[in-house]
Amino acid sequence: MKKNKKLKALILTCALACSTLMGCSSNAPEKTEAAKGNEETSAAAGEKEVELTFPCIWVGSDSKAAVFGQMVEAFNTENAGKYKINIEEQTDYDSYEDKIRTLISTGTAPDLFTVKNYGDVQLFAQSGNLMDLSAIMSDTDMSGRFISGILEDTMMDGTLYAMPYENAVIPIMYNQKLLDTAGVAELPTSFEELFQISEKIKETGIAPLAQMTGNNAWTSMLWYSYAVAACGGADIYEKGLDDPAFVQAAELLQKMFDYTSSDAIGADATVVNGHFFNERAAVYLNGTWILGRIKTEGVEGLYDNLKLSTGLSQDGKNGNASVNAVQAYICAGRQDDPARQEAVMAFLNFITDQASVAELANSSGALFAVDVDSTLITDPLQAEIVKQSSEASFIIKNFSAAVPTAVGNAFPSALEELILGDCTAEEFVETLKNAQ
């Protein structure tokens, strides 16, 4: 009896071990013929697989996590035995920024990482610890995938230290139902008319324009970007903050606060989103990533009532602008080994494949610096935003992306001073200049 029990236990243990091993093998991604070929060639040549670490924020609940993860897995499978990307999951962006900064300052930059703004790219490049990615420019196949001019805009003294990847397109979104209630047929094309229809909308008890000054004052910063574009034109940022267009735009923004909700001062993105999602505000600015949330969190029918517009003109000039800004650059730590440099370039090449990027855009609602045919975008509004942006008179960066980090950080409190009457539009711009 005792012997029988031991035998049974042995059989069950063997069965469990076999099933575990089989499970492991079935979980591993199947290698393609090319991958098997790569593995064999590398093994035959005695080459060691190049492994790159990528502390990545597109993980967990991030909207890009699923598809981006698949892209990395596909790259690893296709290049098995040759290259391997090891994703280090980073879920807290502030800690991630601190970590990257510390690693770069100590000369141990990760192989691959993302950077949110161009100011930080410039700062990190000064350390000499970033890999020169200029090879992207000389690879016509790869450089041809990007939106025109976006790579050139990223270069520093003729060197490309970062590859622009996620690119925000900021349309002006408005709720047609609320405009109809106020007897307004559509959003006008100039700021002068915007203030006229705002009066009408205000009379219906709705906040015409969603504004905020809390945190990074995101929505209001975007309104300021459109105002700056209208007052100064396509090359306004090259002229610098001394240009009177910045003061004129500040006056427009100040006036816009006459047509917003009473909690705009101090309001953060949650408050602003809440107003627009619940039909308490009629016109709103944000990136395309918000479309998914409008669908799921907005009141019934909001998504169907949503209409889009490009920039407004001022004094009959500079209308139909599109405010865009790179939301994420991919950088690489300096690599002295040519094999590792090759691995970095191969990975960047892989993740800029237009079909993969279209899939990433469809799954996340985000848009990218890679020029994707709008017909590949499944969401009709997202596709329209891409189309409108490509047909815009000119594309201009958002204010925060176009100025040094310190100026962008000074914007919210300077705006509050302007709105509370603590300073004039001239002094507002002066405060921003002093932050440089």
Added chain:
Amino acid sequence: MKVSKKERLGIVIFLLPALILFAVFFIYPIMNVVYMSFFNWNGISDATFAGFKNYIRIFSDKVFLRSIKNNIVWALAASCIQVPMALLMALILSRKPKGWKLFRTIYFLPQVISGIALAMLWSAVYNSEFGMLNGLLKLVGLGNYTRNWLGDPKTALICVLIYGLFYIGYYMVIMMAGITDIDETYYEASRVDGANAIQTAIYITVPLIRYSIVTCVTLAAVFGLRTFEQVYLLTNGGPANRTSLVVLYLYNQMKNNNYGGANASSAVLIVVGACVIVSIRKLFTKNED
């Protein structure tokens, strides 16, 4: 008592780990902060000597001066309002009225709740469009007094202070522990002398928990000086820097990659903090003499 050489060695060995940790994680960082405050550093490239420029810059910045002022207000409010409130509650609850354990738990509960959750709660209370405070004012016919509480420069600091001072549980528990240690014979003697509850509290309890009160006042002042999360989460220093505090100011300096300015403001905060602690100690020991 004479300490032998062997015993002295034992004392040193036992003290050494704590001393090393204190030196590495406290003394060195403070000295480094002070040292680096004389340099310009963006966190990436090499630091360059700047002399007193960082100090001149922060002291000519109206936001920094306002932050120091707000910090002093905050520390005073914490010491002069929060601690007396906590003392009052400790005196009441230590008499063990009906349900005192429940109230002790209720008052202490916010200490174990996340600051983010509390900030969101207060943010909802103060919201001008659908907040509870404005709702209540409208309900009682005071609709004219409704406002954007956190967005109005006149009310923002007071509102944030109320949120900060509302939670007295921490100090209350310290003082209740002090009251529990008082010998019952003092109270018996006072009862024989015919003292009422207020007289017992003033002449027996408060003097005997003097050191607990000093500890609470010191802690309240220090916490007041280094407050960050309440302001960061509720107003982020706004509107127009009206509620800015020194820690928030130095955080913003770091966000701007100005580590020299951040270190200089930290050094000032350390000096102010040391002065406050010494002043409180002096104030209480002076009366003792």
